[in-house]
Amino acid sequence: MSMTYSIDDTIVALATAQGLSAIAVIRLSGRDCIAVTQKVFRGKQLEAQPTHTLHFGILHDGERAIDEVLVSLFKEPNSFTKENAVEISCHGSPVIVKEIIKALLKNGARLAEPGEFTKRAFLNGRFDLAQAEAVADLINAETDNARQAALNQMRGGFSKEIQHLREELIHFASLIELELDFGEEDVEFAQRDDLRQLIVKIKGYLQALIQSFDQGNVIKNGVPTVIAGKPNAGKSTLLNTLLNEEKAIVSEIAGTTRDVIEDEMELGGVVFRFIDTAGLRETTDTIEALGVERTRDRMKKAALILYLFDLGVTTPEEIKAEEEHLISLGIPYLKVGNKLDKIDAVRTRQLENDGFILISASQKKGIEELKAKILALFNVNAVKQGDVLVTNLRHYQNLIQTNQSLQRVLDGMDQNVTGDFLAMDIRQSLHYLGEITGQITTDDLLDNIFSKFCIGK
C-alpha cells in the first residue's frame, strides 16, 4: 500500500457497518469535500453553512434522486481529520450506499484506504501516533476493560507518560551534548553521579510501563487457553459447560452476541479464548497424528493450559509423566481432574493436596472453583479512568529497546567511556521513544499501522 497524502484528495468511505439497517453513514474528508458533496446534493448551499450543522436534502446522481439524506458539515480545523469533512446519513441499504458512493466517485472523490481518516488526523496533528492506534483498539475492544484502556490511551494518558520520559531524556542528552561541544577542553558539565541517578530514575518509569504490559496485553488481547488431555478426558464437554454458562451474560442486550466468536468467554473483565484440541495420544493414524501435532503446537503458544485427566482411568504414574511434560513447556497450567464421581474420598483428598482442581464437566460440578483458579492466574483489576497501561506490542517492544539503550549508557558510565559514546545511546533511546508517539516515523511504519484499521476510520 502506498498512501501519498494530498489535501487535494477528497476521500470517501462507508463509516458504519455493512448490512441492512435504519441508517448508514458515508464519510468524506479533504479540502474540497464540501464542494464535491454539493455536486450531488440538492438542498441548501453547504459552503455557506456554519460548521457542525445538519442539512436535509436529496442525494442525486445526475438527474436521478438516490435518497433523502442528512448531511453533517464539519469545517476545518473543526473535524476529526482537521480538514473539511462531511458525513452523509442515508437509509441503511447496501444498494443506496453503493449508489451514493458511486455518485461521489464520479464527482471527484476517491475511495479511502483503510485507516486513512485517522492517518490524516495524525498527520494534521489532531493526536500523536499512540493515540491514533488507540482509536483502532477502541473499536476492537471486546470487554469493557479493553474499552477503558483504549479510551485512556486515546485521550492521551499514555502519550503524556512517554512525553514526560522524553523530556527527562532530552534534559539528560542536552547536558551530554554540551559536554561534547567543549570536548577538546575535557570539561564535564554533567556530573556523572547526577547523570547516573537521572538514568536510574528514568529506567524506573520505563520498568513500570514495561511491566504493565503483562496486564495490558491480557486486557487487550485476551488469554489463549488450550484445553488439552488424553482422548475422552472430557475436553469438549468442559468447553461447552464453560461457554454455555457464560453465554447468557454476553447477550444482556439483544444483538450483541452476533459479533462474539463462538469459543470465547469473558471472566472478570478478561476474554478467555478457549481452544479445544485433539486428544493427546501416540497414534499410527496419519490424520490423527496431525491433530495431535497441532495440539502440541497450540499448547506451546497458549498463555494457559487447562490439562484434563480422566480420574476414572488415569494411573498415578500416567499423571506424573504427563505433568512432567507440562512443566517442560514452561506455560502456566492447571491440572483438572474430571469425572470426580469415579474416585473415593481418600483419593480426592490426595489429589486436592497435589494441586488438582476436581470437577465433573458433565454434571457441572466444580466449575465455579475452576473459574476462580483461572481468574487468580490472570488477576486483572478493573481499568479506571486515567490508568496508564501498555497494551500495544509495538509500544512494548520500543519501551524495551529504550530501556536497553539506557542500560548501555549506564554500562558505558561504569566503563568511563567518553561523552560521545554516551550521547549515541541516549539518541538511540530517544529514537525508540519517539517512534511510539510518532515524532519519528517512516512511511513503512505508518502504512503498517493504518492498513490494519477498518475502512472508513
Add this chain to the structure above:
Amino acid sequence: MSMTYSIDDTIVALATAQGLSAIAVIRLSGRDCIAVTQKVFRGKQLEAQPTHTLHFGILHDGERAIDEVLVSLFKEPNSFTKENAVEISCHGSPVIVKEIIKALLKNGARLAEPGEFTKRAFLNGRFDLAQAEAVADLINAETDNARQAALNQMRGGFSKEIQHLREELIHFASLIELELDFGEEDVEFAQRDDLRQLIVKIKGYLQALIQSFDQGNVIKNGVPTVIAGKPNAGKSTLLNTLLNEEKAIVSEIAGTTRDVIEDEMELGGVVFRFIDTAGLRETTDTIEALGVERTRDRMKKAALILYLFDLGVTTPEEIKAEEEHLISLGIPYLKVGNKLDKIDAVRTRQLENDGFILISASQKKGIEELKAKILALFNVNAVKQGDVLVTNLRHYQNLIQTNQSLQRVLDGMDQNVTGDFLAMDIRQSLHYLGEITGQITTDDLLDNIFSKFCIGK
C-alpha cells in the same frame, strides 16, 4: 406486540448495522430525549443549542467515561419523528454501543420496538402509511429499480394517486348522501348517467394501478425461478454458469456482496432467485422421493421455470410428455436443451422451431440467448423518478377490494337499487382506500406493518 404510544417515552436503539466499524449511531426520540442524553453527556448544555447542530463531548455512565461522541440535535417538530430527537455517533464497537445504551436506559430511556421511530413519524403526521411502508422498502431494496420505486412511494407519488382517487369518490359519495337526506322526497340530485361515467373513470385509474403490481412486484420481490429437469440434465452446472457470470457485476464496490444471497442474479434491474432442485424422476428411494416432491412443490410456487432437457439422452416422446406436465402447471416456463454438442444440425433446427433454447451449460454456450429470453418474459422498464408503481401486496389487495366495491355500485345502478345501497358500497370502497394511506387504521394493522421494520428505524 403492544405499542401504546406515549410522547413521554424516550425510545432508544442502535440505528446502524451491528458489527465492528468506524462509527455507530444510537438514536433517541421523545419529548425528554435531550434531557435524558444530557444526563450522560459531558459537553455543552444541549437544551440551549439550536436544532440541527452537532456537539462533541464525552458519554458517561456515572463517573465512568465510555467514549468520545458527537451528538446531533433535532428539536421538535424538525426531526424524522417530529419529536425531539438525538443521534449519538460513537466509535463502532459493540461493547461501546452496549455500554452507551445501558447508560441511557438507566437514565430514563427505554428500548425502541422495531419500526417505532417510523411509527411515531406516521402518528405525528410526517407522512401517511404508504409512505411509512416505503421507508422499509427503501432499506430492503435489492436493486436500483426497487430503490427508485420505494423512493418514489416514500416521497408521496403513490399517496397522491390514492388521494386523487379518494377525492373523486368523496365527490361521488357526497352526491349520493345528499340524495339520501332528501330520501322521502324521492329526489335524484345525482344524475345516474353522470355517476356511472364518474365510477367508470375511477375504475380506470384503479385498473392502471392494479396492473402496475405485476411489474411492481417483480421489481420489489424479484422472480423466484426454479431450474428443473431430469437427473443429470445439467441443472447445477447451469446455475453455476448463470451465477458466476454475474457475480463480478454485483461486487463492483468492495463489500457489497456480503449481503447478497448466494443464489441470486440481477438481470436488467430484476433480481432472479434461482432455486436448484432435485432431478425429477420416479424413484423408490424415500429420501430422493421427498426431494422430488419438494421440487414439484417449488415448481408450483415459481414465477418462472427453466426446464432443462439433456439433449444427448432425451427422446422426442419424453420431451412431449414432460412439456405436457409443464403446461398443466400454468406457470411461465422456458424449454432449455442442454448439451447442444450432442445433436446434429437437423435436430438443432427442429428443436429451435419447437421453441427450445439450446445451450451448453458446461461450455457456456447459448447463455446470453437464454438470459435474453428470461428478460423478455419479465420485461421491466427502468423505474424513473415520479413513476407510480404498486409494489406492496397489502396495497394491491386493498385496490382490488376497492375495485370490487365500485363494481357493486355499477351493478346496483344497473339494477336500479336505491341510493342507500349505493352509498354503502361507496363507503366500503372509501374504507379500503383509506386503509392504504392510513386515514383508517387499527392497532392490529399498524402493529402488523411496523413490527416487520428493523430496530432503530
